[in-house]
Amino acid sequence: MSARASAIRIVTDTTACLPADFARRHNIEIVPQVIRFGEDSYLEEVELSYADFIQRLRTSAGLPSTAAPLPGDFVRAYERQTAAAQTVLSIHPSTEVSGTVRSAMTAKAEAFPQADIRILDTRTVAGNLASLVIAATEWAEAGTGADEIMSRLEAMIPRGRTFFLVATLEYLQKGGRIGGASALLGGALQIRPILQLVDGRVEVLEKVRTRARALERLKELVVQECPRGADGRLSVMHADDAAEAEALAAALQAALGLPDVPLYGLGSAITTHGGPGTLAVGFFVG
Secondary structure, eight states, X not given: OOTTGGGEEEEEEGGGOOOHHHHHHTTOEEEOOEEEETTEEEEBTTTBOHHHHHHHHHHOSSOOEEEOOOHHHHXXXXXXXXXXXXXXXXXXXXXXXXXXXXXHHHHHHHHOTTSEEEEEEOSOOTHHHHHHHHHHHHHHHTXXXXXXXXXXXXXXXXXXXXXXXXXXXXXXXXXXXXXXXXXXTTSOTTOEEEEEEETTEEEEEEEESSHHHXXXXXXXXXHHHSOSSGGGOOEEEESSOHHHHHHHHHHHHHHHTXXXXXXXXXXXXXXXXXXXXXXXXXXXXX
8 A cells, every 4th residue: 555545544334334354454444333122232243243133133022223323433433543544534324324424423523623534425325335435445545635535436426326125115114214115015015116225215116026026127227227347336235145146146247247246245234224135236327
């Protein structure tokens, strides 16, 4: 890493679903979301692994809930990163689905009012959030300045697309993240909607009759819209359904002629709201 590149450090959180080994290699700080089962609270991946979360989800009488990291969690992350760099880029999910950005802003205002900490609401989550973090990392390590990196990220945000399938709308409904898909509640049980994230809100893209047809239609949509190159930054995500996600990633990789399609586990906080069996794709249009 060049001396100039080391002038920028990055902070994100566990909703980015970023692989831990990538974060370690590139000195990225990942602030954990909070998972709650009744009165018990856990820091995602710090105090509760995904495997343990799934096991508890299957045996718990009630659904879990989530909370954004506390400002103090960001204070500790920023202390470490500002000690190592002149500028910190703090890249997080949409304020429509999480209070993470608000906690980050509070931490900066109260503990680092003079520091060059730049907090970005990406209007997205999961795979596309990971792609933005990875892009910022690549540019920083290539010596790109913070102003230019932020400008590039802001230009990418409106070009992002996230489509997904859920096994049931129950989790979105109970977690308060159902958005425009609420019109489907109480409808025909056979409807398997293809959902999308629009400016941080869950909306219905299409209504399909079966899961198999929804999956085929999801592939069609990606092939139609995703650029056939690195700029598309296509990724596939899943909640406790690695086999189906691997098959989808392989099919899209072949159809689009891509050398690789990253596969991300959605993590406990996102699984809490989407439910096990959620399958998603994210990319950026040209």
